[in-house]
Amino acid sequence: MSEAQKASLELDRAALGRELEGAIDGFRGLETITKFKGGQSNPTYLLEAASGRYVLRSKPPGTLLKSAHQVDREYRVMKALKGTGVPVPEMLYLSPEDSSIGRMFFVMSHIDGRIFWDPAVPEVSVDERRAIYDNMNRVLARLHDIDPVSVGLSDYGKPGNYFTRQIDRWSKQYRASETVKLADVDWLIDWLEQNQPADDGAVSLVHGDFRLDNMMFSRDGTEILALLDWELSTLGHPLADLAYQCMQWRLPHASGFRGLGGMDRAALGIPSEQDYVRDWCERRGLEGVDNWVFCLAFSFFRLAAIIQGIVKRIADGNASDPERGAQLVAAVPLLARMARNLIEKGE
Numbered sequence: 610m611s612e613a614q615k616a617s618l619e620l621d622r623a624a625l626g627r628e629l630e631g632a633i634d635g636f637r638g639l640e641t642i643t644k645f646k647g648g649q650s651n652p653t654y655l656l657e658a659a660s661g662r663y664v665l666r667s668k669p670p671g672t673l674l675k676s677a678h679q680v681d682r683e684y685r686v687m688k689a690l691k692g693t694g695v696p697v698p699e700m701l702y703l704s705p706e707d708s709s710i711g712r713m714f715f716v717m718s719h720i721d722g723r724i725f726w727d728p729a730v731p732e733v734s735v736d737e738r739r740a741i742y743d744n745m746n747r748v749l750a751r752l753h754d755i756d757p758v759s760v761g762l763s764d765y766g767k768p769g770n771y772f773t774r775q776i777d778r779w780s781k782q783y784r785a786s787e788t789v790k791l792a793d794v795d796w797l798i799d800w801l802e803q804n805q806p807a808d809d810g811a812v813s814l815v816h817g818d819f820r821l822d823n824m825m826f827s828r829d830g831t832e833i834l835a836l837l838d839w840e841l842s843t844l845g846h847p848l849a850d851l852a853y854q855c856m857q858w859r860l861p862h863a864s865g866f867r868g869l870g871g872m873d874r875a876a877l878g879i880p881s882e883q884d885y886v887r888d889w890c891e892r893r894g895l896e897g898v899d900n901w902v903f904c905l906a907f908s909f910f911r912l913a914a915i916i917q918g919i920v921k922r923i924a925d926g927n928a929s930d931p932e933r934g935a936q937l938v939a940a941v942p943l944l945a946r947m948a949r950n951l952i953e954k955g956e
Contacts, residue, residue, distance in 0.1 A: 620654065620665075624709035629656075629663075633716060637658050651678055651918075655719070665702065667714035669922070683839040684715040684767075686814070688761040694751045696835050722825035722834045728857050728869050728879075733831075733939075735878035738841040740831040742879055743896055744822065745889070747833045748833055749854070750892035753813040762814065766844025770787040770808040774909060775845070776801050785916040786921035793945035795908050798951060808898040815850045817841025820857060841915075851889055852904035856912065859905075859947065865937050904956060909948035913941045 625638030638659025645653045656663040668678045683704060688700040697716040706713050730738045757763050767774060816823075818841050825835040833893050858881075860868025860919055874881060880888065899902070916937050923938075 613872065618760055620710050626658075627667075627701065628704070629658075629716065630707040631706075633663075635702075636663070636931050647923050650838075651680055653681075653781055655794070656716070661821075662719035663716050664698070664719050665714055665716050667710060668712045670712060680713055680715055681939050682842065684717075685843050686762065686765065687717070689762050690755070690814075693760060694754055695755065696750060696833050698837075721828065724822055724825060725806055725826055726822050728821050729862065729872060729877055735876075737831050739858050739878040739880075740783070741821075741826065742885070743856075744833050745819075745824065746885060746888050747892065748824075748836060749816075749819055749850060750889050752816060752836075753850070753893060755814055757812070757814055757844055762844070763891060765842075766812075771812070771845035771849065772805050772903075773808075775849070775911065776805065776907065777932050779911050779914040783917050785915075786918045788917070788920055788924065791942055791945055793942065793949050794910075794913065797906065797913075797945050797948050797952075800949075801903075801907055804903060806903055809899075811846055811848070813847040815843060815845040815847060817843065817850070817853075818848045818853045847893075847897055848904045849908065850899075851886065851898070852901070853911070854909040855882050855885065856905065856908050858885075859951075865940060902951060906948045906952050909944045909951070913944040916944070 611679045620642050622639055622642055626918050629639060636658060638655060640659065641655075642656045643655045643667075650669070651666050652669055652809075653693070654665045654667075656665055658897070666680055666683065668680055674744075684700050684703045691699065692698045696883040698720055700715065701718065702709075702716045708714060725732070725741070727843075730741060733741065739923060754810065757765060766838075783794065783798075816836065816839060818838050823838040824833050825837060826832065827834055856867075856868075858869045858874070860866040861870045862872055864867050869879065886898060886901075920938055920941065
């Protein structure tokens with residue numbers, strides 16, 4: 610990371626402290642600000658103050674793509690979900706755009722837990738690993754069972770066919786951040802546009818980035834204390850979340866993706882993709898899923914578009930973690946090729 614990039618992510622402790630003391634009950638004496646490692650989108654910081662620990666999440670500096678980095682949406686959805694059975698931190702403050710750090714941010718409670726970065730979860734036993742995956746499945750099903758109207762989120766997404774909207778959105782986002790022409794991406798966009806399933810009317814809250822390392826687990830157990838990183842959440846089709854998580858079963862493990870591809874999942878106590886889908890369906894009272902290949906292919910494309918945005922931000926000097934992001938430059942063609950192979954094989 611260049612000195613200019615580092616400087617753009619540094620926060621003015623004195624100014625921020627004054628703002629938070631006037632905005633959050635009991636907040637006092639901001640002492641240190643430490644940026645968390647990792648994360649490619651919205652930079653996140655640990656705040657240590659005389660009154661305790663807090664977490665701040667902000668928009669990145671620089672020029673941003675339209676509709677990206679909406680931390681106010683993250684704040685809103687987590688505030689609405691408190692007490693619903695979907696574990697989230699307590700939301701404490703949402704700043705205006707002209708905040709003390711020069712961009713919008715929110716502050717939430719700090720949760721003392723652990724994050725598992727490797728989906729094989731090598732640091733736990735087989736029984737614990739099995740429980741971790743079952744708890745993820747349970748939380749995902751619970752999220753999709755929540756009535757958005759009942760939590761004040763009836764307007765959290767646009768009406769109409771979710772996949773139609775999302776293909777249009779991510780195609781535009783991809784084109785806006787495109788750095789090289791990739792034939793497989795062009796082919797995939799055309800296929801998705803021409804093979805959209807009919808709208809079945811299913812609508813739920815969708816997280817948008819539901820995966821193991823966006824969850825905080827208890828220090829000495831398998832309980833999920835918080836589901837984090839809601840930047841991509843909206844109202845949409847619940848199969849989008851399920852397929853997005855199930856991509857991890859297919860992605861290679863020895864890569865920046867840290868997928869489960871090629872691993873002996875049965876020996877690890879990790880359910881098969883089919884069993885994971887079955888458990889989610891049983892929890893939601895469904896008989897099965899339709900258009901699974903389409904849902905997976907869409908998820909591969911959507912992830913490719915997200916990563917392409919990171920590649921563009923690296924080029925522009927605005928990436929939250931440029932060193933990590935640089936490792937993902939090769940990911941976009943890999944994802945497009947995997948999606949095309951999936952479609953052509955039909956499984």
